[in-house]
Amino acid sequence: MASLKITMKGQVTLTRDLLQHLGIKPGERIDFDKMPGGELRLRAARPAGTIENFIGRHAGKVKTPITIEKMNELAAAGPTYKR
Template sequence: MTSLAVTMKGQVTLKRDLLQHLGIKPGERIDFDKLPGGELRVKAARPTGTIDNFIGRHAGKVKKPLTIEEMNEIAASGWAGDE
């Protein structure tokens, strides 16, 4: 078990090995869940995207609209790992 010191401001700095274990990189966020008995659950905050972010990220990259059949083929190959 790792123990950390609390600063006068009430802050704690997580050590690099703990951050690596969580898969946290600089600039990313961490979620804390309060559990009974004064315990905390710490986990990497995984951002949830919106459809607007998705559309904005891919805007202008598709030359022509895809048919439903083409979309189904792409989705099927992605699930099969044929990327």
């Protein structure tokens, strides 16, 4: 079990091996669930895609038609966010 130190601001820094275990990269988010007995469950936040995000991603960018296979590939990849 990993043990982490709480800063004076009440913050925690997760170690690299914990982030890798969760599959989290810099800039991504973590979801927490409060569990009974003062426990927390955390997992990598996976944004849910919307059709608006999918369409907006390609608005004005696609000059030639793409195949249904390419559309399926793009849809499976999910949304991309620029921060």
